[in-house]
Structures are given as C-alpha cells and as structure tokens.
Amino acid sequence: MAAIQLDDVTVAVALDAPDAGPSPRPASKVLLDRIQLSLTEARIAVVGANGSGKSTLLRLLNGLVEPTAGAVRVDGLHTVRDGREVRQRVGFVFTDPLSQLVMPTGREDVELSLRRRHRSRSERSAAAQSVLDRFGLGALADQSVYELSGGERQLMALAAVLAVEPDVLVLDEPSTLLDLRNRELLRRTLAGLPQQVILSTHDLDLALDADRVLVVEHGRIAFDGAPAAAVSFYRALCAADATPVRSADGDQARGHHARVDPARVDPAPLDPAPVDPAGRTTAGGS
Numbered sequence: 107m108a109a110i111q112l113d114d115v116t117v118a119v120a121l122d123a124p125d126a127g128p129s130p131r132p133a134s135k136v137l138l139d140r141i142q143l144s145l146t147e148a149r150i151a152v153v154g155a156n157g158s159g160k161s162t163l164l165r166l167l168n169g170l171v172e173p174t175a176g177a178v179r180v181d182g183l184h185t186v187r188d189g190r191e192v193r194q195r196v197g198f199v200f201t202d203p204l205s206q207l208v209m210p211t212g213r214e215d216v217e218l219s220l221r222r223r224h225r226s227r228s229e230r231s232a233a234a235q236s237v238l239d240r241f242g243l244g245a246l247a248d249q250s251v252y253e254l255s256g257g258e259r260q261l262m263a264l265a266a267v268l269a270v271e272p273d274v275l276v277l278d279e280p281s282t283l284l285d286l287r288n289r290e291l292l293r294r295t296l297a298g299l300p301q302q303v304i305l306s307t308h309d310l311d312l313a314l315d316a317d318r319v320l321v322v323e324h325g326r327i328a329f330d331g332a333p334a335a336a337v338s339f340y341r342a343l344c345a346a347d348a349t350p351v352r353s354a355d356g357d358q359a360r361g362h363h364a365r366v367d368p369a370r371v372d373p374a375p376l377d378p379a380p381v382d383p384a385g386r387t388t389a390g391g392s
C-alpha cells in the first residue's frame with residue numbers, strides 16, 4: 107500500500123473583498139484546519155456533512171488542491187513539487203463523471219487513458235475492451251457519454267481511471283448516482299481491487315466496508331477509527347445537530363454546536379466492537 111502523509115495541512119481560500127461595516131466578513135475561509143494524518147490502510151472512507159471538507163481533503167491527495175500550509179506526501183513524493191509523478195500514482199474519480207469524461211464515447215475515453223501505456227492502436231483497443239467488459243460496459247462503449255445514464259457514466263469514469271492501474275484510487279462520492287445493483291457492483295469491484303482505495307461517501311454501508319473511517323466536521327478530523335465506531339459517532343453528531351435545543355431565552359434553535367464526545371460514543375447496535383484500540387480516535391485532529 108502507498109503511504110500518504112498529511113503534515114499539519116491547512117487549506118484556506120481568499121474571499122471577495124470583505125465589506126466594511128459593523129461586522130465585516132473575514133478575508134479568508136479555512137476549509138481544512140491543521141490536518142495531521144498518515145493513511146496506509148487498504149480501504150479508507152471519509153464521511154461528514156455537506157460542506158464539511160471531504161472533497162477538499164481528497165483533492166489534496168493528488169495535488170488537485172494545494173495546501174495553504176503544511177505538506178502532503180505520497181510515498182515521499184510531494185504533491186505540489188512532484189505533482190506529475192503523484193498524479194500517475196493516484197487516480198482520482200470525480201463525483202460528476204462529466205467533469206472527467208472528455209471524449210465523445212466511453213471507449214475513446216478509456217483509450218485516451220491508455221495512450222501512454224499502449225502505443226499500438228490495436229493493443230490499446232483490446233485493453234480498453236477488456237476494462238469495459240470488466241465493468242459490464244462493453245455494450246455501451248460506443249454510445250455518446252451524454253446518452254448514458256448518470257450511473258453508467260459514473261462507472262465509465264471509474265473504468266477510465268482504473269484502466270491505467272494507479273497505485274491509489276481516490277473516489278469522491280462514487281455511489282451517488284448508482285442504483286442498488288450498481289452500488290453492489292461498485293462495492294464488489296472496490297473490494298476486489300489491489301489498489302489502496304480512499305473514498306468519500308454519504309453511503310454509510312460503503313463506509314462500513316472500509317478498514318478505517320474518518321469523520322470530517324467543519325474542516326477537522328472529528329473522529330478517526332474503526333468503521334462501526336466512526337459511523338456511530340457520525341450518527342450521534344447528526345442527531346445532536348438535528349435536536350432542537352432551548353436557548354437561554356427559551357427560543358428553540360437547532361443544536362449546531364452540540365458536542366459529541368468521541369470517547370463516549372456507543373458503537374452498538376451496529377457493531378459492539380470497541381473504539382479502535384490503535385487509539386486513533388481523536389477530537390479535532392489525529
């Protein structure tokens with residue numbers, strides 16, 4: 107497995123000119139805050155609320171997003187300085203397949219992925235056919251990508267990235283558009299891959315297939331550990347968020363700032379396993 111190291115990584119973006127006035131907006135927004143992670147497990151899932159920072163975290167891994175501070179290394183390669191080598195090792199599958207499929211048909215897209223690996227056109231074509239067949243996409247290979255269903259496109263985008271056999275596969279919400287059957291196909295496919303797989307998902311069953319799950323909350327790692335405990339933590343976090351709380355003046359408000367103590371999350375009834383004995387369960391970083 108590859109060793110991916112995030113050393114004290116912060117990602118911040120500049121916002122439009124802050125308004126002057128009694129409560130001026132900040133000039134920048136922190137998307138990820140001092141993340142310290144060592145990612146070596148074969149299957150890692152990242153869960154968290156919309157806007158919590160999951161995609162930003164994944165995009166760091168192949169240099170699509172650059173840290174504002176700190177560094178990300180893949181097998182010792184720096185994602186900014188050694189971007190090209192890192193991208194050859196780390197394949198990235200986007201949530202929206204149309205931002206990835208650039209050729210008119212799936213076959214052409216997979217062949218484009220394979221252009222460096224197979225110089226001969228006939229070899230390239232045979233290799234593309236074999237990849238497409240593996241995903242049950244052979245019959246759709248010559249159809250316009252715009253005529254494919256969302257799920258078919260998503261599988262096509264995955265096939266095009268896997269065609270070059272990266273060492274690490276990073277997938278941003280890969281099951282969003284898939285029906286139950288294709289979700290199962292995706293789960294089986296991911297389970298059988300030799301690559302290290304790191305994915306973000308709102309599909310908690312997919313997260314439970316992983317060896318390790320990170321819960322991202324407001325740009326920080328709120329929990330890092332065994333899947334059942336992480337999912338229980340995340341459910342508790344969402345429940346706390348959704349629970350109306352009474353403010354001091356008696357008004358009801360949503361408990362957006364409710365704290366869930368990771369050490370006190372009961373993983374039952376999903377799995378009675380205790381929180382990861384490796385002690386990676388942390389609040390606000392790992």
Ligand SMILES: Nc1ncnc2c1ncn2[C@@H]1O[C@H](COP(=O)(O)OP(=O)(O)OP(=O)(O)O)[C@@H](O)[C@H]1O
Binds near residue numbers: 154
């Ligand atoms: N370039 C940018 N400029 C300003 N804000 C940004 C930028 N990129 C991301 N953000 C903000 O950063 C936060 C994290 O975004 P990110 O896409 O990482 O979230 P996410 O957890 O993947 O969300 P989702 O589950 O909805 O896909 C969001 O509030 C988003 O609006």
